[in-house]
Amino acid sequence: MKNEKAVEEKSKKEMAALSKAYLFLYNGIQSVGWSCILFQTVKLLLENKAVDDCWALCGRNLQIFQTLALLEVFHCMFGLVPSSAATTFIQVFSRVFQVWGILSPVKEAQASPALVLTLIAWGVTESIRYSYYCLNLIGSAPKFMTWCRYTFFIGLYPAGVLGESGNVYYALNTLRNKKLFSLALPNRLNFSFNFYYATIALMLTYFPVFPKLYMHMFRQRKKILGGPAQTIAKKVN
Secondary structure (H helix, E strand, O other), X not given: OHHHHHHHHHHHHHHHHHHHHHHHHHHXXXXXXXXXXXXXXXXXXXXXXXXOHHHHXXXXXXHHHHHHOOHHHHHHHOOOOXXXXXXXXXXXXXHHHHHHHHHOOXXXXXXXXXXXXXXXXXXXXXXXXXXXXXXXXXXXXXXXXXXXXXXXXXXXXXXXXXXXXXXXXXXXHHHHHHXXXXXXXXXXXXXXXXXXXXXXXXXXXXXXXXXXXXXXXXXXXXXXHOOOHHHHHHHHO
């Protein structure tokens, strides 16, 4: 009986160690990827290059690392992280939709100034977030990183939403005129779908959803940073 418990306990520890190693690798890759996207965007601005060049420089990396974030929903579902799968899905889906439904197929959105705002907001947010998670997994996330993780969102989250809304605005005419991803009757499925109106409907959901997610981040901030200094130190170190 004792041997069985010992084997079971050993198996749990091995699985925990494997999960930790996987999460460290995942967050490390994402941290590097988003840092590269942020660097490319800032470099473009400093060199006074045209906004039209932004997608050419960052588009492929954006497609790769934003799509990779879909794994985070499964991380929640399988208990690798304690976050809500539903909340994570909403956050990830909105960005994946931006990348593949708006930016990738619509050149007007690729050339919009809103794309630069989006990339800066996403780049700073994700570079900090993934670096924080990565360091926290090995128990060495410094206090300033924790503060950045739970403070920068105050400005970056609204900036990201503004950028995403701008991308959609620049894409709407193309979505309507070219009927991208739309399905008209008659067809074999006897079903119609208008991506233009679906996009507008999706963007309208930002009004009720954004405040909830935004306040959720404030509650997380209060939970992590709102206690005494000693408590914060324990959580960080």
